[in-house]
Amino acid sequence: MSIAIISDRNPDAWIKTLNEHQKKIEVEVYPDISNKNEVEYALVWNHPQGVFKEFPNIKVIASMGAGVDHIMQDPELPENVKVIRIVDEQLAKDMAEFVLALVLNKLRNLSLHHHLEQQQEWKPKTYQRIDEVKIGIMGIGELGSTVSKKLTENGFSVSGWANSKKDLENIKIYAGQEELDPFLAESDILICLLPLTPDTENILNKDLFKKLPENAFLINVARGNHLVENDLIEMIDSGHLSGAALDVFRKEPLPEKHPFWKHPKIQVTPHIASVTKPSSVVSQILENYERMKNKEELQKVVDKEKGY
Incomplete structure (x- = not known):
């Protein structure tokens, strides 16, 4: 089981931070995913629309930032997937x-x-x-x-x-x-x-x-x-x-x-009001990953009807 990063941003800081905090988790970056059937947890920002169809067993989609509109606007967002927001x-x-x-x-x-x-x-x-x-x-x-x-x-x-x-x-x-x-x-x-x-x-x-x-x-x-x-x-x-x-x-x-x-x-100004630092939010990303694995209730789940 791995965490898939699907983003239009440079993922290096996220990979480094995730590996420093949890060495047992394999972190892969889309599109270089070894086995898409094994991906249950995705960390995303401005993903390609419809990309989640490629992951038949995905359970959780976590935003890299405070906003989740980039996820919710995907018309092919799987119905049974939990969307997680960051509160930092x-x-x-x-x-x-x-x-x-x-x-x-x-x-x-x-x-x-x-x-x-x-x-x-x-x-x-x-x-x-x-x-x-x-x-x-x-x-x-x-x-x-x-x-x-x-x-x-x-x-x-x-x-x-x-x-x-x-x-x-x-x-x-x-x-x-x-x-x-x-x-x-x-x-x-x-x-x-x-x-x-x-x-x-x-x-x-x-x-x-x-x-x-x-x-x-x-x-x-x-x-x-x-x-x-x-x-x-x-x-x-x-x-x-x-x-x-x-x-x-x-x-x-x-x-x-x-x-x-x-x-x-x-x-x-070039969208710089507040920028997520991986080190500041990695604990809640990994907390929800562990909760997903243990089939426990997730934190900061988005209400899909409200959109936030």
Whole structure:
């Protein structure tokens, strides 16, 4: 029995870490799998669609990162297979620090002044203070909860929006479609941390943006498919939105001629908000592997109906 790595990433760090922690497990990398009939556990990221048909005895598919949309979107995902997500405290901390940096960058106009610096232009611009803005977070899961805590610790007024009611200290939670509009109305900075599902795809669109306050700012650190790109550009150019900071995109790397690159009010980063380190999550990967072998209940199993 082996663990099969199926990924568009360089697998060397994963192989090294898995072997250091459990030398008895054979780790193989697709497509160089010696016996596909023996593979019951796969570790994946952006796998080729339909590839799991090649493994007739596969039981568990574990994501290499926090997201599982790349797995759930496979139309040929076997029905009887368990999908496992990663929950990593360090990953959540990294995300929280990145979002805080983006928010402070927005308030103090650092990107704008950097742009002016390149043009050798001295144009001081009025900045905002922490107590002058309200932040709304769409998606209050593991990442969203940690981000909201980091922001409130730094003095920000934060509200959240989720499918169902949650109880978080110092954060007002709006729940369901019926409470989306009032949530948006008080979000000067909107942060998307939603899981990508059929219900949330394209949710960041013109209709939603119109419900935000004038000069609202968007931060998307979730998935590129949440955003209708042309709607964002239109709403920024019309003056309704003040700008956006985007870390995720429909196509990655972002194409060379994409309009986001040169838009003066859109900040682009290359999907680096939080990156999984194999050493940080290997224990939960191997824990579920052992549970599978011993026919025990698995941890962090994805609800296939919800998609997360």
